[in-house]
Amino acid sequence: MSTGDDLTDDLIPLATQLIWAVRQDDAERVAELIRQADTVAGDPLTAAHGLVIVLAALCPDDLQVSTALAWRTNPAEYHRLRAAGVGSTTAGVLASQRAREVA
Helix, strand or coil, X not given: CCCCCHHHHHHHHHHHHHHHHHHCXXXXXXXXXXXXXXXHHCXXXXXXXXXXXXXXXHCCCCCCXXXXXXXXXXXXXXXXXXXXXXXXXXXXXXXXXXXXXXX
16 A cells, blocks of 8 residues: 555554554553654654654544544443454444443
């Protein structure tokens, strides 16, 4: 898959791993992936710019912020649903609804 830019192409694997590390609340892995991006890009600022571009490109442009971040309201339920094969957006919405039902 190509973004049309060598640097952002090189950062795609790190960006996708970063998504999973964030979803797992794995701060050590996040830091390691950012260090790897710094190495790939040659400096932290260029790495940050490249990761921002790749991660923004991976976000659906019609998804409301509240829906995209809904998984954060009930991460355990989100992970349970994902393990059961539910898609990420649906799992986030369902997990958020479950959190409101329990509260």
